[in-house]
Ligand SMILES: Nc1ncnc2c1ncn2[C@@H]1O[C@H](COP(=O)(O)OP(=O)(O)O)[C@@H](O)[C@H]1O
């Protein structure tokens with residue numbers, strides 16, 4: 001396996017991003033709907049329906065309504081889903097059925113740029129989703145400002161991480177139906193056990209330690225800390241963790257895709 | 264000057280040697296053909312030319328540039344029409360062209376102008392706003408070809424451009440390719456259609472099992488290797504066989520059919536039809552297909 005070298009990456013990477021963006025623009029009205037409506041549905045279901053049973057909870061030593069507690073988690077999950085599903089199903093379709101990469105390889109672009117461009121686009125989708133959801137949630141008065149503005153760079157980082165994770169799955173799966181496996185083993189457990197719908201402290205000690213390894217745990221911590229302005233030193237550790245994981249997964253995703261495609 | 268220089272090119276997939284040391288050169292302004300049956304190694308060769316498939320050994324030079332050093336510049340100057348359709352189904356016909364131009368860093372206005380010219384040239388103007396999914400196979404091929412020309416390449420590389428097309432689409436594509444050749448465009452083409460090679464190629468190589476069998480001008484190759492004409496006898500009986508044995512000519516016996524390769528004149532044909540029998544005997548000019556089958560054999564391929 002050959003690791004990508006920075007010298008292989010040029011401005012042409014953005015051409016791939018542009019391609020996906022122009023396709024997205026054609027259907028933006030439909031693409032915009034889920035991130036706008038989803039938080040409303042969740043807030044209605046969890047915030048109104050479930051909150052009655054849950055009531056208030058303690059978070060970082062302060063009382064917090066359940067609705068306010070889960071609102072940042074919804075954004076975090078959307079960041080993960082948007083990037084992950086873009087570089088798994090969508091990228092796989094482009095690679096395997098649409099032969100988009102084949103077409104691009106006949107131009108001055110190289111494969112490293114194509115894969116990086118795909119991941120940058122996936123991260124962009126995360127940013128778009130986080131921005132739209134964040135706006136809706138802010139209109140409901142659940143986020144604090146200016147802290148919530150940090151969601152944009154956080155979504156970019158989290159998006160890149162989960163884009164790389166998805167791309168690694170794409171590089172390894174034999175067929176598209178096999179994405180069920182990383183979803184079942186990785187994405188769904190993260191969705192449930194990353195401090196999303198209940199504080200991690202409710203888990204037994206060993207499970208808490210395991211949860212600390214999940215990238216989504218740290219993304220949720222960062223999003224919640226910023227959007228609700230719960231500042232603490234541990235957020236720096238979360239940021240560092242996400243940066244480190246991204247710095248490993250991103251080049252790994254490129255290397256594995258090159259290994260898969262180049263024959 | 265040679266536009267493309269290929270020397271001792273090799274590629275293996277595990278045990279299978281797909282390309283076993285192929286060498287050829289394409290001159291400026293000519294149409295050069297790689298003719299070979301399925302699995303001969305044509306696509307593998309083409310893919311190595313633009314770095315899609317890494318080669319195991321050999322030297323590749325395009326426009327005098329070494330592929331290891333100047334791959335980007337080389338790719339900027341070639342147009343590739345791949346064997347499989349790789350059009351962007353998310354975009355319209357027009358956007359497929361303009362979008363593709365972006366990968367070559369062609370400015371928007373220039374790309375629009377170029378796309379307009381190409382849509383015109385390939386009679387696609389009325390379909391400009393259509394999605395790819397509604398196009399027929401022939402239209403898709405035309406668009407693939409148009410897309411390969413969007414960067415105004417110095418060398419056009421076509422991998423089986425007409426395979427699977429109906430006769431009308433094929434004729435149209437040949438016309439367009441002839442016109443492009445007329446404008447001085449250098450073309451490298453792979454095919455297993457003899458008619459296509461005869462019609463378009465100035466020079467060609469016949470490849471099989473990853474090796475070049477012959478190289479030259481199609482008409483000369485046929486004349487040298489096969490002869491002037493071919494006498495076919497359907498359902499030959501012993502009388503015909505005895506006659507041909509006496510005449511000492513080159514006979515290929517296919518069981519229920521005899522092929523006799525003749526170097527000149529129709530003496531033998533006249534003698535056969537006058538003295539032995541007329542029905543089932545035909546005389547026709549020798550063609551590339553005779554040469555092709557002679558070199559690559561008659562057994563079926565994958
Ligand atoms: N990616 C690959 N992996 C393994 N074998 C391959 C691959 N691509 C082509 N081959 C094999 O190499 C040989 C040449 O294939 P190809 O170049 O596609 O032939 P052609 O284009 O002349 O039909 C065939 O036997 C084919 O099965």
Ligand SMILES: [Mg+2]
Nearest residue numbers: 305306346423
């Ligand atoms: Mg082929």
